[in-house]
Amino acid sequence: MQNQNQNLIERLLSGDRRALARMVTLIENGVPGIRDCLAELHRHAGRAHIIGITGSPGVGKSTLVTQLTREFRQRQRRVAVIAVDPTSPFSGGALLGDRIRMMELAGDPGVFIRSMASRGSLGGLSAATRDVVRAMDAAGYDPILIETVGTGQAEVEIMRAAHSVMVVCAPGLGDEVQALKAGILEIADLFVVSKKDKPGANQTAAELAMLLSLAPDRRTAAWRIPIVLTSALKGEGIDQLVEALERHRRFLEDSGLLQQRAQRQIRSEIEALIVQKVLQHLEEEVSPGEWQRLLSEISERARDPYSVARELEERLGLPR
Amino acid sequence: MAATRPIRVLVAKPGLDGHDRGAKVIARALRDAGMEVIYTGIRQTPEMIVEAAIQEDVDAILLSILSGAHMALFPRIMELLKQNGVTDVLVAAGGILPDEDIPAIKAMGIKGCFGPGTPVEQIIQFVRENIHPERLQVEV
Numbered sequence: 012m013q014n015q016n017q018n019l020i021e022r023l024l025s026g027d028r029r030a031l032a033r034m035v036t037l038i039e040n041g042v043p044g045i046r047d048c049l050a051e052l053h054r055h056a057g058r059a060h061i062i063g064i065t066g067s068p069g070v071g072k073s074t075l076v077t078q079l080t081r082e083f084r085q086r087q088r089r090v091a092v093i094a095v096d097p098t099s100p101f102s103g104g105a106l107l108g109d110r111i112r113m114m115e116l117a118g119d120p121g122v123f124i125r126s127m128a129s130r131g132s133l134g135g136l137s138a139a140t141r142d143v144v145r146a147m148d149a150a151g152y153d154p155i156l157i158e159t160v161g162t163g164q165a166e167v168e169i170m171r172a173a174h175s176v177m178v179v180c181a182p183g184l185g186d187e188v189q190a191l192k193a194g195i196l197e198i199a200d201l202f203v204v205s206k207k208d209k210p211g212a213n214q215t216a217a218e219l220a221m222l223l224s225l226a227p228d229r230r231t232a233a234w235r236i237p238i239v240l241t242s243a244l245k246g247e248g249i250d251q252l253v254e255a256l257e258r259h260r261r262f263l264e265d266s267g268l269l270q271q272r273a274q275r276q277i278r279s280e281i282e283a284l285i286v287q288k289v290l291q292h293l294e295e296e297v298s299p300g301e302w303q304r305l306l307s308e309i310s311e312r313a314r315d316p317y318s319v320a321r322e323l324e325e326r327l328g329l330p331r
Numbered sequence: 332m333a334a335t336r337p338i339r340v341l342v343a344k345p346g347l348d349g350h351d352r353g354a355k356v357i358a359r360a361l362r363d364a365g366m367e368v369i370y371t372g373i374r375q376t377p378e379m380i381v382e383a384a385i386q387e388d389v390d391a392i393l394l395s396i397l398s399g400a401h402m403a404l405f406p407r408i409m410e411l412l413k414q415n416g417v418t419d420v421l422v423a424a425g426g427i428l429p430d431e432d433i434p435a436i437k438a439m440g441i442k443g444c445f446g447p448g449t450p451v452e453q454i455i456q457f458v459r460e461n462i463h464p465e466r467l468q469v470e471v
Binding site: 028032039098102103108 | 336339358361362364366374376382385386387
């Protein structure tokens with residue numbers, strides 16, 4: 012089994028698409044032993060610019076990803092795309108339809124597209140996304156574009172996975188900008204107003220500019236958040252957008268923020284790994300029957316959740 | 332562990348016909364059966380379908396075709412799969428497939444053929460039962 016792993020990793024590192032695809036499957040399914048593979052891949056990763064693309068459903072994220080990929084390809088870059096769509100909370104199934112809009116990229120050996128279902132994660136990504144990025148990074152793709160599920164206001168998980176976060180807004184969605192105010196607005200490194208050929212695009216851009224001008228650190232901030240208008244229909248604005256992304260990458264590198272962000276992300280990854288391990292131990296420690304007994308006692312008010320948690324923590328050997 | 336993972340299916344429409352209602356009904360039904368369905372849209376070349384199947388590492392490819400070009404397109408798809416070393420993926424087809432072509436289609440390695448009026452439950456069950464057993468026991 013160990014040899015089989017090593018073989019898969021070697022094939023992945025040498026650019027074998029099938030090996031990468033299989034590795035992604037193994038990561039998504041959290042098969043035993045995957046952490047050792049990821050540890051090995053980590054040594055080869057760290058070169059890619061990771062770009063997050065987020066925004067409400069239907070604003071044109073997939074179309075924009077397609078156009079961005081094409082532009083990066085013209086600049087001789089190998090591009091990987093992760094497109095996340097939601098998993099049904101009822102059936103556990105998913106319909107992953109982002110490839111439909113990425114059709115023109117099919118057949119280009121310098122592009123690798125993977126659709127991922129969110130599998131119960133609520134932050135706009137899937138729990139495995141960051142590890143999948145690691146595998147793509149190790150396989151030599153740069154940049155890696157992550158398209159989140161169509162988001163509402165609070166799906167900000169992408170900021171813990173990407174170096175540069177693009178928030179896409181479309182004109183004509185009424186008080187779109189209002190809806191963006193809370194969480195999403197804060198995580199943008201770049202704003203894109205898509206569908207600039209439609210009426211209202213300039214107004215949406217102006218409203219965003221106004222909202223940005225309200226930020227207290229607007230004048231002193233080292234990075235001024237650009238607002239780029241694009242039209243997939245007319246193929247406009249894409250080169251400016253790629254320029255803005257490249258500028259942001261250089262800014263992150265020169266200011267030391269890239270390392271700072273990467274470290275923050277890795278810290279939250281380590282925390283997540285530990286939580287996962289603790290939950291796994293808990294599952295081994297407490298049988299379903301014991302759970303049932305404890306929960307009944309709590310609901311009959313014979314016991315309380317806090318003392319039960321305390322007792323279980325002790326059994327897991329966690330310090331008081 | 333891996334036994335509980337969702338089955339991943341590619342639903343693709345090779346060739347030039349634009350009638351994708353059937354493909355969408357199937358995609359939706361498989362979704363509701365708990366599978367992860369990658370839908371590629373219409374007008375796919377064999378190259379596009381095989382490339383998508385590789386990148387998405389799917390367990391099954393379902394081809395929907397109504398144009399009558401199946402005897403031209405299916406062999407090319409199966410050949411490309413083989414060329415790329417993809418031998419563990421279930422392939423099935425649906426749409427307008429004349430009875431006299433079915434033996435030839437099955438001989439290409441396409442395991443199931445489903446004509447109009449097939450209950451979706453039958454297709455779901457077929458996919459579940461015919462996934463290559465090694466694929467569902469992936470371990471490292």
